[in-house]
Amino acid sequence: MSSMRPLIPLLIAAGILLGGNGLQSTLIALRGAQEGFSASTIGLMGTFYFAGFLLGCLAVTHIMKAVGHVRAFSALAAIASAGTLLLVLVVDPVMWCALRLAGGFCFAGLFTIMEAWLNSGAANKDRARVLAIYRMVDIGSVTGAQFLIPIVGASGFAI
Structure with missing residues (x-):
């Protein structure tokens, strides 16, 4: 278990990233x-988000090989x-669709790189055990982040 201690900062960062992405998905529909x-x-x-996610899954290995994990x-x-x-x-639906496509692409790559770091x-x-903890962080942070919406509200850019 002590060999997992260096992975704690990565798991915390993953929680923030995963929670923010889950919150954004809900918030976009409400907004x-x-x-x-x-x-x-x-x-x-x-x-559009999931189309970008699919494209990101297909492209991320090429990107990582070309520039490395950290730069990617x-x-x-x-x-x-x-x-x-x-x-x-x-605030334009066409722009939001384009941004969701790009966001899906980016998050597919970000998740893949985080999971590669955890595996390595x-x-x-x-x-x-590490991947199970990662999934608990994922589900817990996405679920927990949703509680910011009733507290802060969906309008403006406070969230």
Whole structure:
């Protein structure tokens, strides 16, 4: 178990990233409804996210081989962050669909890189335990982050 201690910062970072992504998915649907987007448009935004996620899954190994884990993670995190900020600044369904596509691509890469780091940092005997803890962090942070919406509200950019 002490061999897992170096992975704690990565698990904390994963919790923040995963929670934020889960919160954003819920928040976009709520915010889109507040902005007057139709249910079909909001559903299309979800489709764009998962299309980007699929493309990201297919491309991330090539990206990691080309520039390495750290640079790939940094670039994908920067693009995802900028996209999240643009969602607040540009309230347009077409732009939101494009940003959801890019966000899906980025998050597929970010999750893959985090899981690769966890796998490489875990000893063979601890690998199942590390991935189980990662999944608990994932589900717990996504679920917990949802409680920010009723506390802070879905409008504006406080969240």
